[in-house]
Amino acid sequence: MKFLVSLLFVGSTVLLFGQSRLSTPMEIMAFMEASPTQYRIDQLYGPPPKRERPVLANGNYVELEDNREHLRDYAALETEAHKALKAKALALANRERPKYKKIRKLYQQILDDIPQHAQILTYMGDSYYRQKNWEKALLYFDQALAANPIDYVAQRLKAEVFLLQKDTAKAAQAIAKAHLLNRNNKLLLLRLKEIWALNGQNYELAWGFDPKCYLEREADTVSIVADGVWLTYGMYKAVWSYEPDYQYIKSRQEVSDFLFHAELEGTLGTFLTYSALPEKGRRIEPALEAFAQALDADLLEEYVFYEVLLVDHPALAAHLTDEFAAKLLEYMQKIRNQDFGRD
Numbered sequence: 361m362k363f364l365v366s367l368l369f370v371g372s373t374v375l376l377f378g379q380s381r382l383s384t385p386m387e388i389m390a391f392m393e394a395s396p397t398q399y400r401i402d403q404l405y406g407p408p409p410k411r412e413r414p415v416l417a418n419g420n421y422v423e424l425e426d427n428r429e430h431l432r433d434y435a436a437l438e439t440e441a442h443k444a445l446k447a448k449a450l451a452l453a454n455r456e457r458p459k460y461k462k463i464r465k466l467y468q469q470i471l472d473d474i475p476q477h478a479q480i481l482t483y484m485g486d487s488y489y490r491q492k493n494w495e496k497a498l499l500y501f502d503q504a505l506a507a508n509p510i511d512y513v514a515q516r517l518k519a520e521v522f523l524l525q526k527d528t529a530k531a532a533q534a535i536a537k538a539h540l541l542n543r544n545n546k547l548l549l550l551r552l553k554e555i556w557a558l559n560g561q562n563y564e565l566a567w568g569f570d571p572k573c574y575l576e577r578e579a580d581t582v583s584i585v586a587d588g589v590w591l592t593y594g595m596y597k598a599v600w601s602y603e604p605d606y607q608y609i610k611s612r613q614e615v616s617d618f619l620f621h622a623e624l625e626g627t628l629g630t631f632l633t634y635s636a637l638p639e640k641g642r643r644i645e646p647a648l649e650a651f652a653q654a655l656d657a658d659l660l661e662e663y664v665f666y667e668v669l670l671v672d673h674p675a676l677a678a679h680l681t682d683e684f685a686a687k688l689l690e691y692m693q694k695i696r697n698q699d700f701g702r703d
Contacts, residue, residue, distance in 0.1 A: 381613055382621075385629045388595050397602055398580055404587040408574045413544040414674055419479045421508040422678040431675050434479045442470050446480070453487065460487045478508030486517060494521050509678045512541035516548060523555060532559040536689050541677045543670040562697045567646035569667040571630075575601065588643060592633040596626035623668045624660070627651060646700035653695050662691035 383391075392399050419434045438446070449466035452458055464487055470480050485500030498521055504514040519534035535555045539548050553563045573586035573594035582602055584594040599606050600622040607618060615621045634648045647667065654663035666688055669676055680688075 382625050382628060383596075385592050385595070385633055388592075388599055388629065391599055391603065391606060392595065395603060395605075396580070397582055399598065400581055400583045401591065402583050402585045404572055404574075404585045404590075408570075408572055408585075411570055411671070413671055415544045416510060416512065416542045416674050418513050420675070421478065421510060422675050429675070429678075434474075434477050437474050437477065438470070439473075442473065445469055446483075449483070453483075453490075458487075458490070460491055463487055476507050478504040478511045478514070481507060482511055482514040482517070485514060489517055489521065492524075494525060497521055509680070510541045510675060512538050512545065512548065515541055516551065519551075519555060523558075528555070528559040531555050532561060533689060536692060537685060540666075540670070540680060540685060540688055543666075543674045543677070561693065563692065564696055564699045566699045567650065569627075569647045569671070573597075577602070589630055589634045589637070589645065589648070593626050593630040596622070596629055600626075619673070620664065620669065623664050627664055627668065628660075631655070644701045649700035650695050650698070653698070653700075654691065657691075657694055659687070659691045659695065662687050663695070666691055 416431075417433065421432055421434065423430050423432045435443070445466045449463045452463050452466075453460075464484060467480050467484050467487075470477060471484075474480070481500050481504035485497045485504065488494075488496035488500065498518060501514040501518050501521075504511045515534060515538035519531045519538060522528075522531035522534055532555050535548075535552045539545070539552045542548055549563075549565075553565070556563050571590050571593045572588065573584065573590040575594060575598055576583040576585065582598050584591060584598055586594040600618075610618065610621065631648050631651045634642075634645060635652065650667075651663060654660055665676075665684075
């Protein structure tokens with residue numbers, strides 16, 4: 361098969377990222393051959409199993425407990441009395457002529473007991489938003505985001521405020537940040553596309569990172585079911601998933617973030633296989649064409665984080681710094697505005 365020949369072509373390449381060494385496709389093949397685990401390669405016919413795309417709920421937040429992160433919901437902090445206050449306030453807010461002072465008093469009773477309740481802070485901001493008191497609305501939205509960095513509702517409403525203030529550039533940036541805080545929320549993505557269009561920007565929906573491969577394990581045999589160059593990606597996933605010795609080797613190479621490093625190796629290795637194939641007759645893989653553009657633009661980290669990690673683990677957005685969020689926005693503007701073609 362042509363892509364196996366291309367593995368030989370890139371096999372001697374030494375890949376470095378920061379201070380970490382990345383394994384080449386040939387090194388992955390050698391590790392699999394030396395492993396006691398039996399590997400089998402099967403051709404993928406038809407589409408692979410649908411990739412799971414978790415969506416965060418309004419009220420989710422990340423909490424660190426016993427050195428592990430957990431996705432929580434503010435509703436779990438509420439007593440029955442708090443729930444009743446919130447339900448009453450929301451019901452009043454949906455009336456034809458809401459009494460916002462009364463609504464805010466109900467919300468404040470909850471905040472007196474749970475001051476870190478970002479969802480209620482957002483609802484407070486929303487009450488001012490509906491009254492077109494932009495200054496107070498933004499104040500509460502910022503408080504909500506300070507309490508909960510993944511409060512995408514507060515961030516989305518900030519974008520709407522900027523839009524109503526006729527600042528489409530600021531609105532475009534704000535809605536992009538909201539999208540990053542809940543990567544797989546389809547309504548947020550559609551709103552991003554609308555606001556970006558108002559600002560003369562495009563977000564292309566025609567492609568995404570959807571590897572044509574999956575893994576199956578039965579007893580001591582791991583099957584890599586793949587189509588074309590995606591066999592390379594499947595091989596990396598198999599080694600990272602089923603070879604603890606490989607992870608140990610990586611730890612000795614001072615790799616600490618296994619999640620990121622595994623995807624960086626897998627995507628880069630797959631791209632090397634893809635780029636080694638003759639262009640004439642090569643089946644276009646939009647996600648890998650985009651990878652090439654990201655590589656040229658020095659946005660490789662951003663590609664891996666946006667196209668792979670945030671899709672699989674949207675709560676990672678809780679760790680976004682302002683600096684990295686700006687780099688992700690740059691990635692979206694430079695790469696996600698292009699249609700790289702379809703099969």
